[in-house]
Amino acid sequence: MATILSDRLGGTIPSTMSDLPLSIRSIFEHAMKSHPRKQIISRDGAQLLRFTYAEFGKRVGKLANALKKLGVKPGDRVASFAWNGHRHLELYYAVPMIGAVLHTVNIRLFPDQIAFVLDHAEDDIVFYDGSLVKLVKAAHALAPGSGRRFVQMGASPEPFEGALDYETLVADEPETYDWPEIDERAGAILCYTSATTGDPKGTLFSHRSTFIHALASGLADSLGMMESDRVLPIVPMFHVNAWGTPFLCLLVGADFIMPMERLDPAGVIELCESEKVTLSAGVPTVWLAVRDALRAQNKTLPHLKRLVIGGSAMPKSLMDDLNALGIDAIHAWGMTEMSPIGTVSHNISELANDPAKQHEERYKQGRFCPIVQWRLVDESGHDVPPDGRSRGELLVRGFAVTAKYYKNEEATATAFEPDGWFHTGDVCTVDEYGYLEIVDRVKDFIKSGGEWISSVEVENILMGHPSLKEACVFGIPHPKWQERPVAAVVAREGHEVDEDAVRAWMADKLAKWQTPDRVLFVDAIPRTGVGKFLKRDLRETYKGLFEE
Helix, strand or coil, rough: HHHHHHHHHCCCCCCCCCCCCCHHHHHHHHHHCCCCCCEEEEEEECCEEEHHHHHHHHHHHHHHHHHHCHHHHCCCCCEEECCHHHHHHHHHHHHHHHCCCEECCCCCHHHHHHHHHHHCCCCCEEEEEEEHHHHHHHHCCCCCCCCEEEEEEECCCCCCCCCHHHHHHCCCEEEECEEEEEEECEEEEEEEEECCCCCCEEEEHHHHHHHHHHHHCCCCCCCCCCCCCCCEECCCCHHHHHHHHHHHHHEEEEEEECCCCCCCCHHHHHHHCCCCCCCCCHHHHHHHHHHHHHHHHHCCCCCCCCECCCCCCCCHHHHHHHHCCCCCEEEEECCHHHHHHEEEEECHHHHHHHHHHHHHCCCCCCCEECCCCEEEECCCCCCCCCCCCCCCEEEEECCCCCCCCCCHHHHHHEECCCCCCCCEEEEEECCCEEEEEEEHHHHHHHEEEEEECCCCHHHHHHHHCCCCEEEEEEEEECCCCCCEEEEEEEEECCCCHHHHHHHHHHCCCCCHHHCCCEECCCCCCCCCCCEEECCHHHHCCCCCCCCC
């Protein structure tokens, strides 16, 4: 290692510092030594299981020994198909710490997509929660000759012939493991995108990038997690590692609370109350429902102080309503390709004397984390100024940003520049205070009569309507105007409102040319596996709307 480093120094003087690898093992060992009595709490059926970090560490050791006995070697891919639960967390540490790669499969993909990612990743073993057995069997039926082995975690409503039982597998194994030293650049966790277009694309995170991301996301102006926090990640662990919280929690020593499949408002509220949750994270959909439930019950969550919301834009009304409930709603943005944290929205001292401006800035996606480099470029690839008005596509690179897709040269050539800059596909502005605001996805901009309409801007307006629960705006081909915006909306339960009333309500909030030509009431808006609107499905469904 010393010789290799010397070759890179180019005549500069070598430091005296050690060159220990940045690894998931170092997070684990720190947690075991510094926070052995902190808690990991997990739903398991109708009960809550509680483990100290020390007890969790022993289970991780037993699992590592079981994996070795199953023949898992460094570099092998091991899939998880699971909710946020303690066994899933054990896989998060045991698999990469023996040198293998954990592939966290999105449980909300269709069976053919699940079969695709299992094949593409070349997974040999799949660990699945028993409640998900039907999906696992459906995906396996599409590749019956794969030779994969399956391990079931927890009770199941039906059998899966040949599947091993997790608890039986680890029961008699030793509680300690002789962990190998692994190169920090080795693959650790494999995640695939939620596939809004085409097949899912893989990002293979390294031990190094995972460690750096955990450090950066823990900063006070990022997620700001502390040892005293009790953390409830509603964002799934199959969605970019629950935004890194399984590693950040153990790094700082916070109590980690896992809800399993109980993501309904009653289940979330129950855990927040009984476990005195101080910090949570999730997509807007979940928290819109929780907000409505709290209002209906005329109650608050006095222990919940901070709530990180990302995955899609947080409606301004949701932020205001949560703040009124005593919860600091923090807007964040990132992508699978970024590990994922890119920006987090906090107040800055420069605006301390201007509360109104501070509040306005907090609606935006936030300021960049120090491990992310960024550029805004126009259609010609030229940089645009960070003046809060000039729009450009956001390009990023950094210490926890991937430089290519896993085994996918075609997608890599499309999305990445030769020098590593990644095209996010987001059209944004950055203002003079450093706050990023996503105007729209490149593919979701609506071109109407020579003018560009931001679907996100119109959605934010609609989400302020008191009778609307959700709103999704998309462009439909138009014989005169090229495209016109259409809104698909879901009404709140017990509210009566019609299309004309919604359009009239928008009259003084949007220019006429920005206002959707149609407001379509639907029972549900189609979504990806991580809760984002599937606008391509809506565009396909209503593509002939203006041909009549």
